[in-house]
Amino acid sequence: MSRRRLTDDEHALWQGVARSVSPLRKRPRRPAVSEPPETAKTLPKPPPKSAPKVRAASAARSAPVTPPPKLAGPPPLAPLGRKLKQRIARGSHAIDGRLDLHGFTQAEAHGALLHFLRTRQARGAKVVLVITGKGVRGDAGERGVLRRMVPMWFGLAEFRSYVVGFEYASIAHGGEGALYVTLRRLRGE
Numbered sequence: 001m002s003r004r005r006l007t008d009d010e011h012a013l014w015q016g017v018a019r020s021v022s023p024l025r026k027r028p029r030r031p032a033v034s035e036p037p038e039t040a041k042t043l044p045k046p047p048p049k050s051a052p053k054v055r056a057a058s059a060a061r062s063a064p065v066t067p068p069p070k071l072a073g074p075p076p077l078a079p080l081g082r083k084l085k086q087r088i089a090r091g092s093h094a095i096d097g098r099l100d101l102h103g104f105t106q107a108e109a110h111g112a113l114l115h116f117l118r119t120r121q122a123r124g125a126k127v128v129l130v131i132t133g134k135g136v137r138g139d140a141g142e143r144g145v146l147r148r149m150v151p152m153w154f155g156l157a158e159f160r161s162y163v164v165g166f167e168y169a170s171i172a173h174g175g176e177g178a179l180y181v182t183l184r185r186l187r188g189e
Contacts, residue, residue, distance in 0.1 A: 077154060080127075080167045080180055088127060088180055089170035095180075096125030101146050102133050109146050110153065117162040121183045129169060134177035147177060154181070 006014065080088075087093035099116045101109045113130065120128050135144020154163045162183055169178035 077160075077163065077165045079165055080182060084127075084182075085167060085170070085180065089172055093127065095127055095129045095173075096120060096123075097128040098131065099128065100131040101150070102131065104146065106145055106149060109150070113150065113153065114158065114162075117159065117181070117183065121162050121186060124186075125183055128181050128183065129173055129178055130166075130181055131174055131178045134175075150179065 084093065088095060097116070097120045099113065101112065104112060116130075117128070130150060132146040132150050133144070135147050151166065153159055154166055164182040164184050166179045166181045168176050169180050173180075
C-alpha cells in the first residue's frame with residue numbers, strides 16, 4: 001500500500017497544527033517536513049552530550065532514597081478460588097446466609113447490605129449469597145443499578161472490614177444476578 005502525497009492545502013494545514021502544539025518532553029528538533037532530504041543529511045550532527053560527572057564524595061554523603069511506607073489498609077479484594085466456588089455451586093459447602101435486594105432502592109440496599117454483612121460476620125459466617133438481580137434488559141440506562149453498584153461498594157472502606165472477596169454466583173444460585181461473598185473473620189476468633 002503506497003502513501004499518497006499531501007496537497008498544498010493539507011500541507012499548510014499540517015504546518016499550522018504542528019506549530020500550535022507543544023511537546024510533552026523537550027526533544028531535539030527535527031528538520032521541517034518541507035526541507036528536501038539532501039539538506040537534512042548535510043546538517044552537521046550535534047556533538048554527543050557527555051554524562052554529568054558525579055563526585056564520589058557527594059554521592060557518599062547523599063542518603064539512599066527509600067520508598068514511602070505503604071499505608072496500612074486492607075488488602076485488595078480477592079476472588080473465591082475455583083475449588084471453593086465449585087463446592088458452593090454443588091452444595092458441598094454451605095452458604096451461611098442470603099440477602100435478596102430485589103425491590104430495594106440504592107440507599108436502602110446499601111444500608112441493608114452493610115447491616116447484613118455486619119451481623120453475619122458476628123455470627124461467624126464465612127460465605128454469604130447476595131442477590132442483586134440482573135435488572136431488566138432494555139434501552140433504559142438505569143436498569144440493573146444494584147448489579148453494577150454492589151461490587152463497587154465492596155471496594156469502599158466501610159465494607160472492607162467485612163468483605164475478603166466476591167465472585168459472581170453459579171447459574172444454580174442466580175448467575176450474574178447474585179454474588180458469593182467471603183467474609184473476614186473477627187479479630188477475636
